[in-house]
Amino acid sequence: MALPAEAGGFVGVxxxxxKRPLCFLLxxxxxxxxxxxxxxxxxxxxxxxxxxxxxxxxxxxxKTPLGEQAxxxxxxxxxxxxxxxxxxxxxxxxHPDCTNGLLLDGFPRTVRxxxxxxQLVRDRGxxxxxxxxxxxxxxxxxxxxxxxxxxxxxxTYHLESSPSKKExxxxxxxxxxxxxxxxxxxxxxxxxxxxxxxTIPVIEHYVKRVAVHRVDGYRDVSDVFAEILPFLQxxxxx
Ligand SMILES: [Zn+2]
Numbered sequence: 125m126a127l128p129a130e131a132g133g134f135v136g137v138x139x140x141x142x143k144r145p146l147c148f149l150l151x152x153x154x155x156x157x158x159x160x161x162x163x164x165x166x167x168x169x170x171x172x173x174x175x176x177x178x179x180x181x182x183x184x185x186x187k188t189p190l191g192e193q194a195x196x197x198x199x200x201x202x203x204x205x206x207x208x209x210x211x212x213x214x215x216x217x218x219h220p221d222c223t224n225g226l227l228l229d230g231f232p233r234t235v236r237x238x239x240x241x242x243q244l245v246r247d248r249g250x251x252x253x254x255x256x257x258x259x260x261x262x263x264x265x266x267x268x269x270x271x272x273x274x275x276x277x278x279x280t281y282h283l284e285s286s287p288s289k290k291e292x293x294x295x296x297x298x299x300x301x302x303x304x305x306x307x308x309x310x311x312x313x314x315x316x317x318x319x320x321x322x323t324i325p326v327i328e329h330y331v332k333r334v335a336v337h338r339v340d341g342y343r344d345v346s347d348v349f350a351e352i353l354p355f356l357q358x359x360x361x362x
Contacts, residue, residue: 144225145248146224146226146227146250146252147241147250148162148171148225148228148255149228149255150229151256151326151327153257153264153316155267156264156341157345159229162229165227169224170223170224171224171225172219172221173226174226175229176209176228176230180198190211190212193208206237207240217244235325253356254334254335254337255339255352255355256336257341258339264316265309265312265316267282269303269307269308269309270282270283270285271303271307272288273307275302276297279297281295337352339351
């Protein structure tokens with residue numbers, strides 16, 4: 125999927141420096157634009173963008189104590205316990221790039237993870253900012269099922285937002301484009317249902333505790349960011 129605004133948008137938007145380290149949570153279904161916004165937010169606020177998957181792989185590769193605990197679980201296809209994931213985040217927060225805080229995209233996935241993360245946020249004196257990206261289901265279906273992919277050079281396209289010059293053919297290498305199994309409409313619909321079933325309790329968990337900012341993700345990247353900006357500056361802090 126193309127990230128047009130990543131290239132050079134938002135010239136003139138002042139950089140933001142948070143008063144307390146932020147713990148930024150972006151919740152929302154796949155295809156809601158969280159990845160694009162999280163890259164912009166990280167750049168504007170200087171918070172570190174953290175993926176729990178990358179963090180796990182990194183801890184295992186570096187053979188840290190937590191990595192050593194996680195490796196056998198991953199090898200056997202077992203889920204890594206919530207306490208271990210949060211311990212990894214707790215360790216990661218001490219790295220110098222987290223001085224302004226961190227941004228988690230797609231975490232927490234369960235209420236237990238959310239509770240463990242709440243404790244970390246309190247212990248570290250961070251400010252929790254929760255955004256819930258909302259996009260109509262039919263738009264998500266179109267965004268996700270319109271993806272096309274080049275199996276030779278891994279270039280990605282989208283039938284509507286970034287089509288190849290010649291339909292079904294990779295601009296870069298001329299190979300035939302495919303739709304990945306994950307992106308087929310019925311599979312996408314199932315993923316969205318699973319997402320909702322799993323995440324609605326997490327959103328309810330936060331609604332009881334902090335202001336959850338609803339972000340309408342069904343707009344241009346720059347419009348979505350303009351809506352988020354005041355939350356970063358603390359003007360609309362909960
Ligand atoms: Zn290609």
